[in-house]
Amino acid sequence: MSTILIKSVLLNEQPIDLLIEGQYIKEVSPDISASPDIRIDGTHKAVIPGFVNTHTHSAMTLFRGFADDMPLEPWLTEKIWPHEAHLTSEDIYWGAKLACLEMIKTGTTTFMDMYFHINSIGRAVEEMGLRAFLSYCFFDGFDPEKAATERKKYLQLMAKLEARTPRVKFMIGPHAIYTVSGETLQWANRLAMENDLLLHIHLAETPTEVANSVKQFGTTPVRYLAQLGLLSPRLVIAHGLWIDDEEIKMLGDHGASVAHNPASNMKLASGYRFKYNELQAAGVTVGLATDGCSSSNNLDMVEAMKLASLLGKAWRQDPEAMPAPEVFRMATSQGAAICRLPAGKVAPGYLADLCLVDLKIPAFTPNFNTVSNLVYAANGNCIDTVICDGKILMQNRKVPGEEEIIERAAKAAYDLMKRK
Template identity: 50%
Template structure:
């Protein structure tokens, strides 16, 4: 069994040694005497759990900068959806490789994806050594003639996913209540429940979505999904910006997990008054995501934490909103729980999904409050070393194959324009 011993690293303000055996953290102690396969000098570094990016579209790294300064539906219909028709397996593979590179270099070890041509993405994720959840995306745009084709493809991908291994899990992606027919929403939900799969969807991202839902169904999108019987603990709902008290109560009652994606919400002007306090107080598990690079332009969870907190404090006129300890859990432990992964905290017996943060830099000087420095002062360049599932995927900010990934994306993206 492979082992890694991290010597004299700082954990929650205390210097210690941490032994990783196989895929898990085996021992945390002041001084560990063990002949490990690898020894890492942890002096000048702090250890944190790997971030869990709960909502992204990984290969959209290929579209970074496409369709700037546009409204959401205009952006989707005139830029993104036409470009996506030109995607092929090679593009998805290298686009996902670039996403994994960016996530590793910013401390993310797990991500909840939602994109096309899944086998090409899974190949890229496996090579990067990260964890991912890969949903088959159901998006019929109310065209019922595609129903049987979608059902067949979803089932085929589910069967194929049995060969992926433990690091990549299959899920069902219902794009949104406004883009998927009622029949397909119900079918997808039943398909997932019968197989114990997660469901990943967009919900109440814009005010217009809510208005149209009330006009069409007499219900908010959340009320509509409840009426269809598709809400449950397996559902991960991204955005959830335009939520009434009743919507929040419904999500809490059904134990739906929520993903806040502040950067894309701000950039596309979808909204900014995410009701974090109300979700939290209702018992809803809240997590964080970056969304895709076409709408948020990066996959940096440290930036996501900072902007999430600053906006909460500003619109509530309350500097105590989204405090540091809660903020860190949103980016780590809550996401791990939502995905059913035994990580998100540095403890013995937990999966070794961790990052070492270089604190011997000006952003951490003085290091009076580590979390404040990490979130409000530093940026992702402070992430020095990343370990996922007990294997080193970046050390001293070096990721194998980085130049090749960048060169291939620069070669391929021009085919999309």
């Protein structure tokens, strides 16, 4: 079992030593005497938990900068979905590998993903050393014949899923209530329950979605899921912008979770009044997310923290709303709780999913409060070292093989856009 000793690193504004043994944090104390396999000098650095990105479409790095400045519905139907139809498993492998590289470079150690060819994504995750929860994003278009085909295909896929490492786990991922029939949603929920898997779905993202839900199903999105029996501790909702107080209570009563995506919500103009305080008060666990690079344009969770905080203050007109420590918990321990992981804290017994922040940069000068500077002054470039599952993935901001990943992913993206 390998050991890593980090000496003289800042934690909660105090210098400490940190010992990692295998996958876990073994000891955190002022002065540790040990003979580790690897010793890291933590001087002028702070240690934080790795970020947990609770909603991504990793391989959509290939669409970064493509079809910007469009509303959600035409963006999906006219630009994204037609090109996604031409994606190959190799494209998705390189797109996911680029996403993993970007997440490592900006401090994410775990992410929840919804996309296609998830074995290719799993291979990328395994090779890059991250932790991921992957779901195949499926649609049936309310066509009974297609629904039957999709369900059969999904069961075949589940039988073939390859979790080469415990770091890769799977979820059930119906796309949304406007692309998947109620019967298939109930089937997906049974599948999640029988296999003790999380169920991840886009929900209540736009006013149009809510209006169409009322028109088509006679009720709002959360109430519709309640009628179908989908509200449970397994349920993780992406977005959850357009929900009322009664729906918030329903989510809390059933132990559901919500992933807040401030960047894509603002960029697609889906909405900005995310009801974090109300959700927390109702007992809903709220995580932070970037969404995919086609709608947020990066996977930087440090940037996402700042956006979440400033957005929450602005719409409430309250400078005390969404304080830095709160959004930091969203990005770390609350995300880990959604994933049901013993992570998100720097303490003995927790997974050694950690980052070292470089404090010798302008964003941390002066450094009266590390978390405040991290949320309000820095961006992901402040991350110097990343450790996941007790293994060093990046040190001195260098990830092995990053040049090839960037080159191959760019080629895959350009080639994709030439296909008809």
